[in-house]
Amino acid sequence: MSSVDLYVLESPPALHEAAAEWVAEGIRVAVEANGSCRIVLAGGTTPRGLYERLAATPYREVVPWAAVEVFFGDERCVLPDDAQSTYGMAHDALLRHVPVREEAVHRIRGELLPVEAAMEYEAVVREATGEEHPVFDLVLLGIGADGHTAALFPGTPALAEREALAVATCSPTPPAARVSLTLPVLAGGHYVAFLATGAEKADVVLRTLVPLGEDRLPAAIIRWSASDLTYFLDEAAAAHLDRD
Ligand code: 6PG
Numbered sequence: 001m002s003s004v005d006l007y008v009l010e011s012p013p014a015l016h017e018a019a020a021e022w023v024a025e026g027i028r029v030a031v032e033a034n035g036s037c038r039i040v041l042a043g044g045t046t047p048r049g050l051y052e053r054l055a056a057t058p059y060r061e062v063v064p065w066a067a068v069e070v071f072f073g074d075e076r077c078v079l080p081d082d083a084q085s086t087y088g089m090a091h092d093a094l095l096r097h098v099p100v101r102e103e104a105v106h107r108i109r110g111e112l113l114p115v116e117a118a119m120e121y122e123a124v125v126r127e128a129t130g131e132e133h134p135v136f137d138l139v140l141l142g143i144g145a146d147g148h149t150a151a152l153f154p155g156t157p158a159l160a161e162r163e164a165l166a167v168a169t170c171s172p173t174p175p176a177a178r179v180s181l182t183l184p185v186l187a188g189g190h191y192v193a194f195l196a197t198g199a200e201k202a203d204v205v206l207r208t209l210v211p212l213g214e215d216r217l218p219a220a221i222i223r224w225s226a227s228d229l230t231y232f233l234d235e236a237a238a239a240h241l242d243r244d
Pocket of ligand 1: 151
């Protein structure tokens with residue numbers, strides 16, 4: 001772990017704006033350095049407002065979308081047009097509104113059996129990046145109140161995976177069948193960001209962010225292994241932090 005930036009915003013819309021600026025700047029920097037940017041999108045309800053913000057002025061126009069390669073940190077095993085699909089949400093809120101290339105959107109096929117979808121996604125990621133162990137430029141993540149992140153849940157064997165890029169996992173809340181990128185892949189991103197809003201996240205934010213907190217929760221493992229980590233929190237999610 002080398003650096004942690006903490007942004008506490010007064011409201012979810014302010015958080016979406018701050019995170020949109022961060023994403024836009026991260027894309028600009030990566031494209032300037034490499035000619036492209038690999039971004040990993042998060043699921044859940046929190047990032048939707050961020051995606052909608054990125055799909056609107058000025059980000060829709062100024063971000064070099066044609067140079068962006070889109071990946072997903074996890075997926076629920078449902079059809080892509082299901083209301084629960086992470087791809088479906090990202091498509092609806094962001095991808096259909098910006099000039100990202102269709103072939104640069106690498107979704108996890110939730111319509112397959114979870115193990116098949118995980119194996120296929122691993123191959124898709126390797127093919128798209130041309131790398132055996134790809135490093136993503138930007139990784140967006142949510143946090144569950146139980147400390148899960150992406151589809152990596154506390155106390156599950158998936159947390160020990162060091163070789164595979166993607167695994168089939170099981171969520172305690174429906175839909176149960178999920179596919180997730182693994183901890184080393186997510187934590188290995190150049191810039192990693194957690195987004196959390198609401199009072200129900202205040203406890204887990206405290207437990208995973210501070211030294212001597214809970215270090216076995218998936219979100220905490222990422223917190224302590226990512227090299228450049230940013231937290232975007234609203235006041236409610238940051239309520240238990242000592243901010244002096
Ligand atoms: C999902 C996720 C999951 C999510 C957190 C936070 O698809 O459910 O990838 O890890 O990010 O559960 O979800 P909320 O933003 O809905 O609180």
